[in-house]
Amino acid sequence: MVPEVLTILLVEDNPDDAQCMRRYLDGWQQGNVKLVAAPGLEAALNQLQYSVEVVLLDLSLPDAQPSESYAAIHGAAPETPIIALLDAPDEDLALEVINHGAQDCLIKPQIDGARLIRSIAFALARTGYQKRQREMANERERVRLLQRFIQDAAHDLRTPLTVILVNVAALERALPGDVDAAARYLQLIEDQTLRLRDLLQNYLKLSYLELRDSRPQHERVDIIQLLNEIIREHDSFVHQRRHEVVFEESGLESQEMICDRAKLKLAITNIVTNAITYTPEAGNIIIRAYTRDGYVVFEIEDDGLGIEPNELPHIFNTLYRVDAARPLNTGGGGLGLPIARRIVEQHNGWIKVESEPGRGSLFRVVIPRQPPPGPR
Ligand code: ADP
Secondary structure (H helix, E strand, O other), X not given: OOOOOEEEEEEOOOHHHHHHHHHHHOOHHHHOEEEEEEOOHHHHHHHOOOOOOEEEEXXXXXXXXHHHHHHHHXXXXXXXXXXXXXXXXXXXHHHHHHHOOOOEEEEHHHOOHHHXXXXXXXXXXXXXXXXXXXXXXXXXXXXXXXXHHHHHHHHHHHHHHHHHHHHHHHHHHHOOOOXXXXXXXXXXXXXXXXXXXXXXXXXXXXXXXXXXXXXOOOEEEEHHHHHHHHHHHOHHHHHHOOOEEEEEEEEOOOOEEEEOHHHHHHHHHHHHHHHHHOOOOOOEEEEEEEEEOOEEEEEEEEOOOOOOOOOHHHOOOOOOOOHHHHHHOOOOOOOHHHHHHHHHHHOOOEEEEEEEOOOEEEEEXXXXXXXXXXXX
């Protein structure tokens, strides 16, 4: 859909060429075109902070190499269509930028008003189509996740319900004669009813997290301060389990990142709590933070129970709990990791796990140090 006023950013250092483009677009869309000119890359990047629907990018700018300027503009506004402008035919360069997502490549001496307008109109139509396709794919993914959630939930609820029904029948048979047996059946019914209540509470928590503003806040977060806070909040639990916790932050190039502090804290907390929980007494836990290629990496390593390879693919599934871990009677709800993963994905990051049964686990959370520029 074309907005009421179409803002076109013209990145062009030659005033005569800029004048030409302005003339070509004069009167198009009943005059509802706002042409913003930027004479170089830096000015263009500044302009991209505001809403721009199309970029006309001269590839021979004084302050950048052709592919450099294309990459910079595309990186700053990945969803905005770019039409490249060349001084003279150059097949290789044209192909390179088209391969990297440019909508069109026009050779300046061959441009006339009709050609320029057609190229812009096609670019807008194509971008609109791609956006609709992406939205549909997102919607399909949401439906798929919802279906899976309903299946998982039905499966989880069925077991306690079956136990309750079986014990109600046994209770009916036992009464009024066998009061001891009746008491045992009642206890089982109570246990399973509590289990059902916990399950429902967990579903509510999860759906709250899903529904609540799924776009994370963007705020400046002091990474070291955040991790120290998480470690401090686990002090008594760590002490109770006689663990040793080490925090390594020497690989951080910068102490700051842009993310949703409360959500990131919840994600890392869940992983740290697990490390403490699933490590037998007097274990070692290392928490690391370092920067790599524009990402902040958090590692939480323990020398605890570890996870069987066949269990690994499931531990991020809602309400999944590994049987072997149950003797520790941790009382967890199988919700910590799915929530952590959901939050990390909301930040365009990912979580990986390496684990060896009996030796320990390493959870690695990777998040861009600052969020990629969103659609304008
Ligand atoms: P829970 O509330 O049961 O801890 P999670 O979603 O946080 O749920 O974790 C799912 C399962 O993954 C846990 O039940 C546990 O079996 C396993 N797990 C998670 N972290 C670790 C770890 N550091 N070491 C061993 N097992 C773990």
